[in-house]
Amino acid sequence: MTSPQMVDRHPLDDLIRADRMPHIWCPGCGIGIAMRCYAQGILDSGMEIDRHVVVSGIGCSGRVAGYMNIDSYHTTHGRAIPFATGIKLAKPELMVTVFSGDGDLAAIGGNHLIHAARRNIDIKVICINNFNFGMTGGQFGPTSPKGSLASTAPYGNPEMPFNLPYLLAAAGANYVSRWTTLHARQLKEAVLDAFRKPGFTFIEVLAPCPVGYGKSNNINDGLEEMELYRTRCQLVQDGDVRDEDLVIDMREDKPIFIGKFVDRDRPPYQPVQVQSE
Amino acid sequence: MTDKRVLTGRHFMNGDEACAEGAIAAGCHFFGGYPITPSTEVAEHLARRLPEVEGVFVQMEDELASMAAILGASAAGARAMTATSGPGLSLMMENIGLGMMLEIPSVIIDVQRGSPSTGLPTMPGQSDVMQARWGSHGDYGSVAYSPWSPQEMFDLTIHCFNVADRYRLPVLLLSDEVIGHMVERVVIPPPEQGSRWQRKHPLTPPGEPFEPFRATDPGLVPPMVHAGEGYKIHYTGLTHDERGYPDMNASTHHKLVTRLVNKVRVNRDQLVLVENYDTQDADILVISFGCTARSARQAVREARQAGIRAGLLRLVSLWPFPEQQVQALSAQAKTVIVAEMNLGQVSLEVQRVTGRPVKGVFHAGGAMIPPAPILEAIRESA
Numbered sequence: 001m002t003s004p005q006m007v008d009r010h011p012l013d014d015l016i017r018a019d020r021m022p023h024i025w026c027p028g029c030g031i032g033i034a035m036r037c038y039a040q041g042i043l044d045s046g047m048e049i050d051r052h053v054v055v056s057g058i059g060c061s062g063r064v065a066g067y068m069n070i071d072s073y074h075t076t077h078g079r080a081i082p083f084a085t086g087i088k089l090a091k092p093e094l095m096v097t098v099f100s101g102d103g104d105l106a107a108i109g110g111n112h113l114i115h116a117a118r119r120n121i122d123i124k125v126i127c128i129n130n131f132n133f134g135m136t137g138g139q140f141g142p143t144s145p146k147g148s149l150a151s152t153a154p155y156g157n158p159e160m161p162f163n164l165p166y167l168l169a170a171a172g173a174n175y176v177s178r179w180t181t182l183h184a185r186q187l188k189e190a191v192l193d194a195f196r197k198p199g200f201t202f203i204e205v206l207a208p209c210p211v212g213y214g215k216s217n218n219i220n221d222g223l224e225e226m227e228l229y230r231t232r233c234q235l236v237q238d239g240d241v242r243d244e245d246l247v248i249d250m251r252e253d254k255p256i257f258i259g260k261f262v263d264r265d266r267p268p269y270q271p272v273q274v275q276s277e
Numbered sequence: 278m279t280d281k282r283v284l285t286g287r288h289f290m291n292g293d294e295a296c297a298e299g300a301i302a303a304g305c306h307f308f309g310g311y312p313i314t315p316s317t318e319v320a321e322h323l324a325r326r327l328p329e330v331e332g333v334f335v336q337m338e339d340e341l342a343s344m345a346a347i348l349g350a351s352a353a354g355a356r357a358m359t360a361t362s363g364p365g366l367s368l369m370m371e372n373i374g375l376g377m378m379l380e381i382p383s384v385i386i387d388v389q390r391g392s393p394s395t396g397l398p399t400m401p402g403q404s405d406v407m408q409a410r411w412g413s414h415g416d417y418g419s420v421a422y423s424p425w426s427p428q429e430m431f432d433l434t435i436h437c438f439n440v441a442d443r444y445r446l447p448v449l450l451l452s453d454e455v456i457g458h459m460v461e462r463v464v465i466p467p468p469e470q471g472s473r474w475q476r477k478h479p480l481t482p483p484g485e486p487f488e489p490f491r492a493t494d495p496g497l498v499p500p501m502v503h504a505g506e507g508y509k510i511h512y513t514g515l516t517h518d519e520r521g522y523p524d525m526n527a528s529t530h531h532k533l534v535t536r537l538v539n540k541v542r543v544n545r546d547q548l549v550l551v552e553n554y555d556t557q558d559a560d561i562l563v564i565s566f567g568c569t570a571r572s573a574r575q576a577v578r579e580a581r582q583a584g585i586r587a588g589l590l591r592l593v594s595l596w597p598f599p600e601q602q603v604q605a606l607s608a609q610a611k612t613v614i615v616a617e618m619n620l621g622q623v624s625l626e627v628q629r630v631t632g633r634p635v636k637g638v639f640h641a642g643g644a645m646i647p648p649a650p651i652l653e654a655i656r657e658s659a
Contacts, residue, residue, distance in 0.1 A: 017511070019522075050483075050505065050507040050509075051505065065511070069509050070509055071504045071508070072509075072510070072511045073352060073504075073511075073512045073513075074511070074512065074513035074514060074515065074523075075345065075348075075514060076345070076371055076372055076374075076514060078341075079342070079372060081342075082338075082341070082342035082343075082345035082346045082349070083345040083346065083348055083349040083352075085309075085335070085345075085346050085349060086307065086346035086348060086349025086351070086352070086353070087350065087353045088349075089333045089335060089346075089350060090333065090351075090354065090357070091353040091355075091503075091504060091505050093505070094353070094505050111338055111339065111342075112341075112342050271328070271333040271334065271335065272324075274328045
C-alpha cells in the first residue's frame with residue numbers, strides 16, 4: 001500500500017493569487033466554490049490564459065477579481081458590465097467575464113445588466129445570488145424573497161424579488177442557466193458553455209450566505225443551505241418549467257429549478273464598420 | 278487612398294464637429310456616450326466618422342455606463358472618449374473618480390449648458406468649473422481645458438488625449454453651448470504636424486517581477502499595462518499598494534492619494550495654458566475663459582481704443598489653475614475683473630491665489646455675456 005503523498009502544486013495554483021490569501025469570505029460562504037469553477041473553466045477552455053480578463057463590481061463577489069491571477073479589474077458598484085463592454089469592444093480577442101453578485105448586478109447595476117443582454121454584447125456574466133447584500137451586513141436586495149428578514153427589513157422584506165433567469169431571458173441573453181454551489185461540476189461545464197457561446201451569457205449561481213442571509217432566515221449554516229439545494233433542486237429539461245416558477249424562496253419547501261433555460265443564437269453585438277473605398 | 282483620419286484642409290464647421298474631428302485625428306478608437314444637448318453633435322458626428330476609420334462608436338444606456346465603458350476601452354489600450362453636458366457630467370463623476378484611482382487615461386467633453394439640474398438644455402453656461410475640479414468624492418488632481426473657438430475645440434481635443442495618456446488620468450474639455458454650436462473656420466493641419474504623446478509602457482516584460490503602480494520618475498506617473506498583454510495585472514478602486522493590491526490602511530492611503538494629487542501639481546508647468554492680450558502694461562486685468570473670453574477680448578479692445586490700459590488673461594487651462602500667471606499679472610494691475618457665465622466660480626479661485634478682492638461680471642447662464650457689461654466694469658475701474 002502506498003502512503004499518501006503531499007503534492008507541491010494544485011492545478012489551479014497559477015490562476016489564484018496566493019499572495020492575496022487569506023480571502024475575506026466568511027465560513028460557509030459559497031463564492032469560493034464558484035470562483036474555483038470559473039478558474040477550472042479557464043483552465044479547461046483551452047484558450048491562452050492571458051486572453052481571459054475578469055471584471056467585478058463591488059461586494060463580496062466583487063472580490064473575485066482580486067483573487068484571480070489574470071488581468072482583473074475591480075471597478076465601481078454596479079458598473080462592471082459597462083467597463084467590461086469597453087474592454088471587449090476595444091480588444092475583441094479577449095474573453096471578458098464579469099463575476100459579481102446579485103446586489104451589484106441587479107440592483108445598482110440592473111440597468112446595465114438588461115441593456116447588455118439586449119445589446120447581446122459578447123461578455124460572460126457569472127452572478128452569485130445569495131439573496132442579500134452580504135458585505136454591508138445582510139440588508140435585503142433585489143433578490144431577497146418577499147417577507148424574508150434582513151437588517152433593513154426587520155419586519156420582513158416588503159418587496160417582490162427579481163426572478164433573474166426570467167429577466168435575462170426577456171432582455172435577450174443568448175444563454176441563461178442556473179446552478180448552485182453544490183453543483184460544482186455542472187457549474188464548471190456551464191462556464192465552458194458560456195465561453196463557447198457568442199453573445200451575452202448569464203449564469204446565476206445560488207450560494208449560501210450563512211452570516212448575511214441564513215442566520216436571519218432559519219438557515220443555520222452553509223452546510224444546511226447546501227443540504228436544501230441537494231433535496232430541493234430539480235433539473236429543468238428543455239424548458240419544461242414556466243418562467244414564472246423560477247422564482248426562489250429558500251424558506252418554502254418547493255422545488256428550486258436549475259439547469260439551462262436559454263440557449264439561442266441571436267447575433268452578438270458588432271460595432272458598425274463601413275468599408276472605405 | 279486619402280487619409281480618412283485627418284481631414285487636412287480648411288473647413289467651416291461647428292465646435293462639436295471640430296471636437297469630433299480632433300478626436301479622430303488624435304487616434305481616438307472608442308466613443309461611448311449618451312445623447313445630451315448641447316453635446317449631441319459630437320456623438321452624431323462620431324457615429325458617422327468612427328466606422329470609417331475602424332473605430333468603435335457605442336451608444337450606452339446612460340452616462341454612468343458611458344464613462345465606465347471608455348475606461349474599459351482605455352484599459353484595453355484604446356484612446357477613448359465621451360461627450361456630455363452638465364447633467365451627464367454629474368452622473369459620470371462616479372467613474373471619473375475610478376479613472377483617477379485606476380489612473381486610466383480618458384477624455385470627457387463637457388459642452389456646458391445653463392445649470393443646475395435640467396436647467397437650460399439648449400442655452401449656454403459655464404457653471405461646471407468647480408464640478409470639473411471637485412465633482413467626484415475624494416482628493417485627486419484635475420486637468421480641464423476651456424476652448425473659445427471651434428478651432429480650439431479641434432486643437433484642445435487632441436491635446437486632451439495627449440495629456441490623458443502622458444499623465445494617466447481622465448481629462449476634461451470644458452466647452453459650452455456657444456462654442457459647441459458656433460460655426461467658424463477650422464484649419465486641420467496635415468497628419469505629420471500632429472504630435473502624439475504616448476503612454477509610457479513598462480520596460481519589464483510580462484512574467485518578471487513588476488509593480489504596476491510604482492512611479493519612479495519625477496513626474497509621478499507609473500508606466501501603464503493593458504488588458505491582454507500578459508502581465509496579469511490587478512486594478513482596483515480600493516486603496517492599493519504599488520503592486521496594485523488592495524491595502525487598506527492609513528499610510529498606504531495617504532501615500533497613494535498624495536501621489537494622485539501631486540501628479541498634477543509637479544507637472545503644473547507642462548499642463549497650464551493661458552493666452553495674453555494687451556496684458557504687458559495693463560493696470561486693469563480682465564480674466565475670462567471659453568465663450569465669455571470672446572466678449573472680454575472685444576471689451577478690452579474697445580477700452581484700449583478709449584485709452585484705457587486694459588488687458589485680457591484668457592485661461593485655456595482651468596485646472597490646474599494658472600496660479601502663477603494670475604498672480605503675476607494681478608500684481609501689476611490696480612483692478613482685477615473676472616467675467617464668467619456663472620455666479621463666481623473662477624472669481625473665487627482668483628481671490629484665493631491673489632488674496633485680494635476681485636470685481637465680477639457674472640451671469641447665471643442662458644445667453645452670452647456681451648462685451649458691454651465687461652467694458653462698463655473696465656470703465657468704472659479706470
